[in-house]
Every structure is written in structure tokens, then in C-alpha cells.
Amino acid sequence: MNPHLTSPSGAPQVTAEVLTQALPYIQRFAGRTVVIKFGGVPVSDPDAARAIAGDVVLMHSVGIRPVIVHGGGPQIDDLMGRLGKEASFVEGRRVTDAETLDIVRMVLVGKVNRDITSAINASAPLAVGLSGEDAGLILAAPRDPALGYVGEVAAVNPGIVRNLQELGYIPVVSTIGADDAAQPYNINSDTVAGALAAALGAERLVVLTDVAGLLADVDVPESVLSEVTAGELAGIMARGGVVGGMIPKVEACLHAVRNGVGSAHLLDGTHPHVLLLELFTDTGVGTMIRPDPQEMDP
Amino acid sequence: MNPHLTSPSGAPQVTAEVLTQALPYIQRFAGRTVVIKFGGVPVSDPDAARAIAGDVVLMHSVGIRPVIVHGGGPQIDDLMGRLGKEASFVEGRRVTDAETLDIVRMVLVGKVNRDITSAINASAPLAVGLSGEDAGLILAAPRDPALGYVGEVAAVNPGIVRNLQELGYIPVVSTIGADDAAQPYNINSDTVAGALAAALGAERLVVLTDVAGLLADVDVPESVLSEVTAGELAGIMARGGVVGGMIPKVEACLHAVRNGVGSAHLLDGTHPHVLLLELFTDTGVGTMIRPDPQEMDP
Amino acid sequence: MNPHLTSPSGAPQVTAEVLTQALPYIQRFAGRTVVIKFGGVPVSDPDAARAIAGDVVLMHSVGIRPVIVHGGGPQIDDLMGRLGKEASFVEGRRVTDAETLDIVRMVLVGKVNRDITSAINASAPLAVGLSGEDAGLILAAPRDPALGYVGEVAAVNPGIVRNLQELGYIPVVSTIGADDAAQPYNINSDTVAGALAAALGAERLVVLTDVAGLLADVDVPESVLSEVTAGELAGIMARGGVVGGMIPKVEACLHAVRNGVGSAHLLDGTHPHVLLLELFTDTGVGTMIRPDPQEMDP
Amino acid sequence: MNPHLTSPSGAPQVTAEVLTQALPYIQRFAGRTVVIKFGGVPVSDPDAARAIAGDVVLMHSVGIRPVIVHGGGPQIDDLMGRLGKEASFVEGRRVTDAETLDIVRMVLVGKVNRDITSAINASAPLAVGLSGEDAGLILAAPRDPALGYVGEVAAVNPGIVRNLQELGYIPVVSTIGADDAAQPYNINSDTVAGALAAALGAERLVVLTDVAGLLADVDVPESVLSEVTAGELAGIMARGGVVGGMIPKVEACLHAVRNGVGSAHLLDGTHPHVLLLELFTDTGVGTMIRPDPQEMDP
């Protein structure tokens, strides 16, 4: 790759200098929780998934406590298609009857979660897959009768995630929740990621997407905002500057930084090692959402 | 149900007397691990699953540490059929190509495990679903190239199960294993149950089936053996007295009692409350396999 | 006993159903402290004592943390009589000179406490006898110079009881207290039970008597009140509706529920398994005293 | 008392020098268990009891872990006399019918134990009274049918004593044991002290008597042996050189030093501060019994 890493004399010295430059970042994040939301394209690309998993293991190795939250829309569409089941959406939410719920759960918990867990465990046997149904982790409430078993987050009970973190594991969470009677619900995975980051008092929420970040002008791909406060972002949303699938991601970031998370980040998950770039270098990648000063909204 | 439980005067007194009679059993099993293997018919019947889950929660409430291991052959067949995929078997083992492995994993981890976990959590949020892939739990090795991704148990690393037990959770384990490179394998669930019971030093292994127990004469349904030693059972097997799907169950029981498990039990999982009857009464139900005296095989 | 428990087919199934019905109660009381006051008739009847002890061990086995507090008036009278010592009472309190104090202490700590402890330990070696003098448990103050060494509770230091509970033991407490100079005092055992229940933050205080409960009309034995709030009960007392030995029991119950105890119960200790009926069934036995709504006295 | 302690100039300096000289002894015994057997005269003399209690609290304050074991023959005789009950002895053992057992237990647990506990708690609330019946501490077996409820030590289960020591309490043990059915037995208190010291791995067993020590010549009071090995002492016993009530004391000391206790001491409990002299000075008081070299009996 980089010629200097393979040149006989130069490479080791580069290693030493790079590690030395990473030291302040390592010290800063030691023992802190970083919640990483996967979804969309990165999950369906084995190489991308493997690369992200490698970065997650590295984070864990230098003392960070990563928690992964994932969705899997394309994979759900795929199985529904193979089973001859028509997907239908209301305002961007998948209408979820009992049969669809079964498919969603099989794909998320039995396929996507497993692929991520495997990608991590190929490097070190640290990952433990969880569903939001386990040990009361995500308490769900129905969102809208018209949507069937689509839920919202009524409460987060992060005990099982904290316990696994204390024991040194990397929890990987599928975003199925359950109500008090253990009826499962399909919940938007960005929403779960934001709520879980807040409940864990995470240092960072990182939402991996397939775009470079939030655009100041939705029509100009180069207008990526590198940094924005919660208040400013709320203003942009109010003016209609956030659209489509970016809406729940932005809402999750706002929820997180307004509930104690240090910062939230929208990053392009297809960019190699984007997690490491974000955590261990000064390079501004993607969009950082900061809490408002004094935690006050304007 | 029982008229005496609803009669105005008699019922409470019956409750008190029954609890009093159960006391010695409760004391005997306090803090002990009981591994329960589910599969076949019980899992596919929601009422049976719910009943077994209720019994498991009760066991947990009186201080027993249950661990559930499950399979799900009928459910796998069903999804394969819906996807137009032909199942093929070699000596009773399902030939498992990559696509079949994906289906098996989705069904076991994303459907059957979830249904059992939900049934328990409907009573108390104690269950945590696991795959044998999590945290290196079940190390798999390929069984036979002709079978594809069918594995056998190379090693059990029960750390994640013990950790969850210590924390008061009820682990529910899907029998997918993984090799060192995290490649998943489909493993017979009876075999996993026997190996996990041995690795945990369980007090009991309970294998729930849909028959009343092991027959002294395979042609005479009434000839259920109530008790047999490992040596006697090995003799019966050697003489061809165990057939079909009962073979891996019997092998799992033999492995368990020859590796430190107190006793193994083949019970009819469709019988109401069969777990409670076995644990909390003197009633002989099903077949008990005991270790050989002095742990010597004849 | 109950024919259904010994009938060949019905009994085990009754056991299973009864245990299943008890599950919600077991879950509700898991880890909670229940203070049980013994005294009077039950203690002097070996069979009753044994039955109560059996129920206490069962409570402990399903995760409840019982603490026993006992008196022993009849036994004290008996030894005083044998020693030719005349008992004298002022307003229902035994005048206690130094010699009487010695007798009270020998009977309570060396006889009644031991008999209860033995009855429990015959089932499991869990009971540890304590006097309120041990480790500063009950700090006493003299009640009235005319009564001699009769004390009241100046403070409760429940450390030794909590320590023994944490270690899994069942404390059995004789109601002798001591002042700062370690001078012992004879204290009413109902009073100690109420104060100890409050100091431990118990879930329940259960006072076992030889009557069916509190009467709405003291002249009508059938008029047992099944439930009453602290405020209502204080009103009944103020109107003279509580008399004799029931007065300190009612005062102890009021003290307990007004200081954080969930509820207090006056039960007939001669009724078989009355503790189990109270804790594990819906059957209303005896009288339940509840805290006032919003913990306000009327 | 000592004029030098009250002289205006000298006393504080004496204090400082004495403490300095005690330092090596304090360091040597830090964290070690010392079992002290009380009985006979010292217990029945309030001043002596108070003095011994003061020494025990001091030992505890400098880091030693004292455990007290007591008898109370004179006090038992006294109550039996007052109740008109004739004592009868077979070979020095009190014949113990059920009524006598009740009296013994009331006196030991309810009177003598309480007096010792009070004497300690007057200085600091550290003492907790125990009977050998508590938590299975002393498992008893009947000694001889002719003696009734006279027991010997079948096993010691020192868990409750260790637990109380860990928590910083001073256990005071009455020497009533119980069999598996919780039937109490009266056991010789020297025997219990020796068995408990061995079970606890005590550094020292100290048996307080009312004589100056073991005599080389039973007829010559001045012939106190200051030190003797287990083997030598066994020889003296075999030659009849130990008589009467000294026999069980010597047997207890031999049992202790032959089962891991560092040394056993026969001291005159009526001598002021004899415990402190023994532990904190070089002065040879009483008789020290040492283990045989290489723990071999000659």
C-alpha cells in the first residue's frame, strides 16, 4: 500500500512515529464507550464489514469500549423478495405484519448480527451478539397501528450491555425491541443507537452511512459540514435541510448529544479506516455534532 | 384446572403442603446448573414452548441455574421449503452448503432462539440469546467434507455462559459453532448440549424429546426404562437397541455422565410441567442415565 | 394429608401447578427481608415451633431473607415459678429486678432462642441465635425506675443482622437490649420486632399471635379486619378498640409501616403454614396493616 | 495502681517505653487467631471476668483475632441446686438427662455467655455470643448412653466463627453441640476449645484455670513446668502425672498442638492480666505446650 511501510529502512520508523502521534488520542478515549451504528451499504459488503470489524477490535485493544448497533434494510428486502413477500412503506417506515416481523428478526439477529460478530471474532473472540429483546434491553412501544409491529423506544435498560462491557466483550446489538409482554417490535436502528448511546453515557456516537457527511446545501455534494452544534442542526432540520434516510440519523445524533453524549459523528463507512481516522487523527472527516454550549438549545 | 386449587378452603392449604414437600428438592438443587435441551416438536408448539419457559423461570426463581440449548429441524425444513431449497441428508446429517448454512443460522439464531427467549422474558427479563459463535463458546471442526459446513465440537469455552449465569441471566444457546477463523458450522444440538453440560460441570442434563423415554424394547412403547447406568446404556447401543434420532441424544447423555454431570434425563417435552415433575417430585418420569459406579465403564 | 398428593397420578401434577402458581409471589419477595415475631403459644408448642421453622426455611430457600424475633412470657413464668420467685406486673410490664433479669435472659437466650434455632437447624444449619446485646444490636434505655431493668428501644444498630443475612444465615433475635455500659434490659419483643423491621427496611413485618387477627368489634370474634391503613388503625386505638397484649403488637406494626416497612401482618401462628399462606397465596389471612397513602397520617 | 504511672514526670515515659517493648509481640501476633478457654473460678468472679474481657479487647485492638470458649460448671451446679435437681457424675462427666440439658443450656448460653459478652461490650460493642448449635458449628455425637445428652465433638464447621472474625467481631462460644437432627448435647468445654483452635488453625490456645500451671510433681505446687513438648506431656499423662479436671485440659492442648496450633498454654486466670503477660512479655507464666519437633510423636 504505502511504499514507506514496505521500504526496508523507512517503514518501522514510520510505525514508531505514527504510534507516538496516536498516543494522545489513545489516552483521551481510554475506558470510554463509543457506540457505532452500522447499516446500509457497509453491512452488505463483506470487505467493508471486515474492515470496520478490524477497526473496532483495534479500538478495543487500546482501551476503548465499543458497542455496535446495526440495521440491515437491503438484506431484509432481499429475503422478503426471495420469499415472494411484497414490502410496503408508510412515510419511510416498513409496514410490519407478523410474518414480516419474523423475516426482519431472522435477517437482523440471525444473519446481519452474525456476520458482524463473525467478522470481529475472526480477529479475537470478543463479540457477543444481542437482540434488544435480551434481558429487557430495549423496551418497545407500538409506533402507529397502521405500521403493525413497528416500535419506538419506550425505555433502555442497558444492564446487559454494561455487564458485557465490564467483562471485556464487544456487544453487537440488533434493533428488535420488545414490550412488557415480550412481543417483539422492529425499531429504526438509528433511533436505537442514539438512545443506547445516551443510556450508556457514551463518549461518542458514530453513525456510519454511505455519504460523506451532512451537506450545508443538499444539492451540493461538496458542501459537507465539518462541525455543527445541536442547536444549529435543529435549525437546519426545521428549515427542511435534512431529508430522507438522513432524518432518523440526525434525530439520533441530536438525542444523543442532548442527553450526555460527548459528540456525535456522521461518517462515510465506505471510506477505509474511517473510524480510526476519526478517533486517532486530527483529520476532520464527516460531520461532528456537538452539544450546545451550556447544554441549552437556542 | 385441579378443582382442589380453586375450592374456597382447601386450595391454600394444598399450596402450603406442596411447597413444603418441594423444599428438599429446592435445597438439593440450589446453585446447581441444569442444562435443558429443547428441540423438535416442543419448540414448534407455542403453548409447549411457553409452558417449558414458565418451568425454567420457576427453576431460576428457586435458585437453580438453567441453561437452554436448542435445535430446530422442522423450522429449518420449513424455511428451506419456502425458499425452494431441497434438503439432502447423509446418514441423518443435513448436507450444508453456504446457502443452507445461512438459512440454518437465520432460523436457529433469528427465529427459534428468539421465540424461546421471548417466552422466558414474557415472565421475567432474564433470558439472553447466544450463538455458539459468541465469544468463542463452541469451537467447531468440520465433520466430513461431504457434509459441507456440518461441524463437530472441537472444544467448549464456557466463559460467556458462566459469566451470564453469575450475573443472574438465563443463557439460551443456538448450536452454531465456529472455527478459529470464525467460519460458522451447523452442529447437532444434542451433541452441543452434552458437551456444554460437561464443560459447565452441570448437575443435570435434561433432553426433552417427544417420546416417553428410552425403550427396553424398541417395538414396545410401554417398555420405557426408568433408570440405566452409562455402561448398561452403552451395551444397549452396541446391540443396536438405540435407533434414529435417539442416537445423538443417547450419545450426548453418555458423554455428559462420563464427564462429571450428575445424571442425564430423556423426558417427553410435550408432557405438561415435565421439568418440574422431574426436579421437584419423586415421580419417575422418562429415563434417567446415571454415571457408572466409580465412574468406570464396564 | 391431602389425598390428592398421594394419589398415583394426580399428585405430581398438583405439585407442578402449585409451584407454577407460587412463582409470582416468589419473584416478588426475592431478596427481601421479612421480620417474623414469634411468641406466646406458638413457641411453647414444639410442633407449632417446628412447623413455623419449616416455613421459615422454605422462605429462605426461595430467596426471602427471614429474621426471627421472639419473646417467651409463659416460659419465663414457668422458670420463675420453679425458682419460687413471684412475678409482679405494673401496667402489663413485668417488674424486673436483677434476679428476674437473669431469669428472663436465661429463658429467652438460653431456652426459647435455642429451641427455635434448633427447630430451624434440624432442617438446614442456617440459624444463628443472637441477643439484642450482641454487637450493640439493640441499644436500650430504662423505661421507668419503678419497673427496674425493663427497657425501651433507644436505637437499633442492625449491622450484625445485615452481616449475617448477607452471609446467608437466618438470625434469631432474643429481645434483651443493653445500654452503653452493657447493662442488659428486658424489652417487649413486639416493640423490638417493629423497630428492627424499620431499621432493616423490611418488606414485611409478620406478628404471629394466637388469635385470628384484629377485630373490628372486640366482642365479636368473627369481625376480623382483613386490611386496615395505619391511619385507620391509629383511630381504632384512639377509640379504645385495641386492648391488652394486642396493644404493643399494634404499636409495633404502626411503627414499622410508618418507617418504611411495606406492610405489617397480624396472623394466627397456630394455623398450619400460616406464613406460607400469607406470602405465597392470595388468600387473605389475618389482618394486614398498610402504610397510609402518601405516608401521611390522617 | 503502680505509683510510677501516676508520678508527674515518670509515668508517660514508662508508657512510651512499655509500648515500644511490646511492639515485637504486637507485630508477631498481628492477624493471628488466639482461642481462649474460660471456665471455673474466673467466670464466676465478675471482677476477674471484667479483667479478662479488658485484656481480650486490647488484644483485638492491636490486631489479634481472639475467640472465647467457655464452660460454667459452678453456675450450672448453682441453678440445679436452686431447682432442687441432684447432679450426678460418671467418671467426672455430668449425667445429663433432658431436664439437665435444658438447665445446662440456659446457664451456659443464657447466663455465662451473656456475662462474658457484656463484659466485653462494656468496652466496645464487638462481642457476639454463639452456641455450638449455631450454623452447624459443633457437630456432636453421643459419648456414652449412660451419660444421656453428653456429647463429644464429631466435627467442627468453623464457618460462622471465621465469618464473624472477618467482620471484626469477637465470637464467644458456649460449648453446646448438636447432632444432624439438631438434638443438643452438653460437651466438655476444654475439648471444644482444643477442637476449635485446631479447626481455625489458631496461633495459640490459651486455657485459663485456677492453678499456676502443670506440675512436674503433682504434690509439689512449686514444680510448675514452664515448657513441655507434646511428646513429653503425653509421657507424663501415660505415667499418671495428670489428674482430675486437668485431664481434659491437657488432652485439649495436645489435640491442638498436634493439629496445627502453634502452642498451647495453661495459665492461672486469676492472675491479673495473665493474657497480656503471656502475649506481650517474655515472662514465662504458666505452662507452654509446644508441638513436637517435626510434628512427630516419640
Add this chain to the structure above:
Amino acid sequence: MNPHLTSPSGAPQVTAEVLTQALPYIQRFAGRTVVIKFGGVPVSDPDAARAIAGDVVLMHSVGIRPVIVHGGGPQIDDLMGRLGKEASFVEGRRVTDAETLDIVRMVLVGKVNRDITSAINASAPLAVGLSGEDAGLILAAPRDPALGYVGEVAAVNPGIVRNLQELGYIPVVSTIGADDAAQPYNINSDTVAGALAAALGAERLVVLTDVAGLLADVDVPESVLSEVTAGELAGIMARGGVVGGMIPKVEACLHAVRNGVGSAHLLDGTHPHVLLLELFTDTGVGTMIRPDPQEMDP
């Protein structure tokens, strides 16, 4: 030394009585931290240092947690002289250039601290030498540019001292501090002692000097004040009644008692066993500074 300690009969009894009289003091200080400031004459006299070390080990043996803070002016002067380096002072503070700082640090950390540590470890291997630079213990700020590397205490981070105390060690602290960039500073050792005592919530601060205490009249050596409140002492200072090297000592004592320390003591470190006299007898030695009533300054 004292003839009574070596007389054949009297000495042991004196020991016992002295220990008994010390008991209330031992109980009072059990588990409490006492910060002892050494300096000046005592440190440079090996016998005095050894005697103080012996007293410190004794304090530790009876459960007190001593922390030693030391200076070493005479020793610094000595090495500077040998190196031909002129000492210069501004308002009593040593002007400290880089070379002087090196000398100060070598003498304090490498000589005086070591001598104290050795004196303690000769008795028991408990002492661990620390510099205020270790683990961020004393955060320093420059006091005055004219003084060079002379610092004041900006903050105390007592973690390393607390950790060593918990592990049973005796910390010995040299009063070098460091700023955020780890630049060392020479800090007045009385000041450090007062700040450390406050940060540790010490029970006592003891400042050993070579005078008998604080004088009511600086010209009358016999006018030692035995006790004074913080407010009274502040008044004396304001009136010029404290002079020279006593000023930082008095300021340290005032800082300590105004920030939670129980009392501060100015004692003559050349007086034999002055620490023991102060802690374990009623003898008033030196001057005790008490907090003001209600922690209010007049």
C-alpha cells in the same frame, strides 16, 4: 532504662497496666490517618530519627495510618557547602536555581527520605519513599520569579498516598512538587504537610520541631501554650507573636484544622517518644491547635 521494667517481679505487671491504659487511645485512633512532619534537628540525628521511626512503626502496628512528610534544610546546606555553592535566601526562602534544585532534590529524595525509610524498614519493611512528583501527588506553581524553582502547593492529588495506605504501607514524602509539565519545584515542607493532611482528611497533623511548643510570650521559654483554637492562633500571628521558622509551621497547622483535620500539634521532636506520649497518654506535651467551634473564624 526504667528500672521497673527490668525488676524481676514488677515489670511485666507494669507492661500489662500500661497497655490497658493505652487501650482507649488505640481504639480512638484505629484506622485514622496521622500526618507527621519531620525536619531540622531530628532528621540529622540518627538516634532521634531511629526513635521517631520506632514510634511510627508502633503507631502502624496498633492500627493508625501514619504518613511522614519531611524537609532537610541542614542536609541541603551541607551538600551545597561541600559543592562550593553559596546559599542565598529571600524572606526565609532559599533562592533555587536549576543547580540548587538538583542538589535539593538529591538531598531530600536521595538522602533524607532514604534515611527515614531505612530507619522504619529496619523494624518492618513497610516504608515506601515518595516524592511529591510521583503520580501527580503535589501539583506545584512558582511562588515568585525572584526565587527561581521555589513553588507553592497548587493542588494535592492524594491518590498514590491513599493507595499505599490501603495496601498497608507507610508513605514517606519528600516535598518536591511538579507543575503540569513535570518541572520540579522546591516547596516548604511544613506547607506540604498541612496541605496533605487536609487532602487526606487526617485525624491529626503533628509537626515535630526542636522547641517545646508555641510560646505565649516569645521571650519566655516557659510560656508554652498547651492548647489554642485556630482563631486565637490567627490573632496571635496577626499581633506578631509568631516569628521566623515557626511561621510556616503555624500556617500549616491553621490550614489543616480549617480544612477538616481534627487537630494539629507542635511537638519537640528531640523529646524521647514524644509521638507516643501525644497519642497514647493524657499528658499535655507541646501545643495543640484545635479547629474553631462551628468551624468559624472569629
Add this chain to the structure above:
Amino acid sequence: MNPHLTSPSGAPQVTAEVLTQALPYIQRFAGRTVVIKFGGVPVSDPDAARAIAGDVVLMHSVGIRPVIVHGGGPQIDDLMGRLGKEASFVEGRRVTDAETLDIVRMVLVGKVNRDITSAINASAPLAVGLSGEDAGLILAAPRDPALGYVGEVAAVNPGIVRNLQELGYIPVVSTIGADDAAQPYNINSDTVAGALAAALGAERLVVLTDVAGLLADVDVPESVLSEVTAGELAGIMARGGVVGGMIPKVEACLHAVRNGVGSAHLLDGTHPHVLLLELFTDTGVGTMIRPDPQEMDP
């Protein structure tokens, strides 16, 4: 430094790739102890010391447990010269009279140790300076009367080092030992490093020198051995192939790998980041000494 690290596009990606390549090394050393011996030239060069300290902090940040052992010959010579004290050597060992011992101790503990500790604490307040005298760490015995206070290692009691490691600190050890009477001795620092590495069960011993490694031919600087077994190295020594100051270094390495240390390394401490190169790259730097196969010497 390296242009690629500052180029706009390339540098962050290099960082990510370097970190990824370092991951297997980080995982391999997580939680392991590495003992690093400093001395000679590196210590006297502030830049070199700072660079080494930076590498040590980085090692600590990624989960390695570093322990530093140092000497300081040149600095001792310097102070002796300034004090007009002649150094004299016998067979390469410094003859150490009492005055020289004082100088050695001041320089090592009060100067060199402090400089290393400061260099680390400038990056993070993690370093704690220790002398081998602290808490009985290095028990010394005199080596040869002719050498005065020159000691050898009689025993290592690594408790204080382990305790500090557990608490997350980085111990920095000066190689002064002490005998049972706390008399200090000057001990060769290579010897101490080898003994401490063995006592800690270290994964690696790294000895930093000012040469590139061990030479196959002492006259050919290019003949650096990259790897050698203990047996081979012992053979080289026996043939006289190791000379001068390299002898104690080689002996320390042999002692370490023959007593459980994974490997020992002789590295050039003046080479930038040589510690990181050794630990985090495949680059062979310096000489690695391996244990003999099957821990047998040829």
C-alpha cells in the same frame, strides 16, 4: 518529520494502516509485564530519556505493564568528581565506602530516578519512583568485603511493584538494595533488572545499551547476532566472547530467560523509538536471547 505524515491526503491513511498493522502486537502484549533497563548514555541525554519515556507511556496506553530499572554510572562519577572523591574499582565493581554509598544513593534515587520519572510524568502522571530499599523490594547481601557496600541480590520481594502495576502506575526502580537490618547496598543494575524480571514473570526483559547488540565477533561491529538461545549464549560467554560491561547484561538476560521470562533483548537505546520497533514491528533490532528449547541447557 516524515513528510507523508503531514501531506494533506496521505498521512491519516498511513496512521490507520500503521495502527492496523500494530494490532497483533498490541493484542499479544496486552496485560504483560515488560522490564526495561536504562543506563549509561541514554539516561544522561535528556532528549534520549524523553524519547524513551514517551515510548514507555505509549506501551502503557495500549495495555502493556512496563517496569523501569535504571543505573547511572556517569552521573555518579560526575558528583564524586565535584565532591573531590576518587572512584576506585575492583574487577569492574565500584568500591563503595559509606560516603560513596551516600553519593550513589543521592545520584540514583534523587537524580537519575527523578529525571526518568519526570520525563514520564510530563506525558501522564503515571510514574512512581522506587528504591530497592522500599517495602523490602530488593534484599541485598554483601558481595565481597573488599568492595564495601557493594551487594548482590539475595532475594526479590516484588509485592510493591505488583501492587503499583495493579493500580495502573509505572514503577521506576533505583538499584539500591538493603539487608535485613535496612543497611543499603549498591547493586549492579543489570543484575537487579534480570532478577526483577524473573520475579515478576515478565514477558520480556529489554536492556538498553549504547551498542547495536551482541557481536558474533567482538572485533567486527557489523556481526550483530539477531537471535541466540540461552545455551548458545552461555557457550559464547564460556569462550570469552562477551567482554567488559556487556558481561553483567548478558548474565542478567540469561538469568531472566532461564527463570521464566519469555525473551530478553539487548537494544541500542540511542536509536529512536527502539522500544516501539522491537515491540510493535517485525523488524529485527538488536539481539534477542531466547530460552532454550524445553528449558534445558545444553
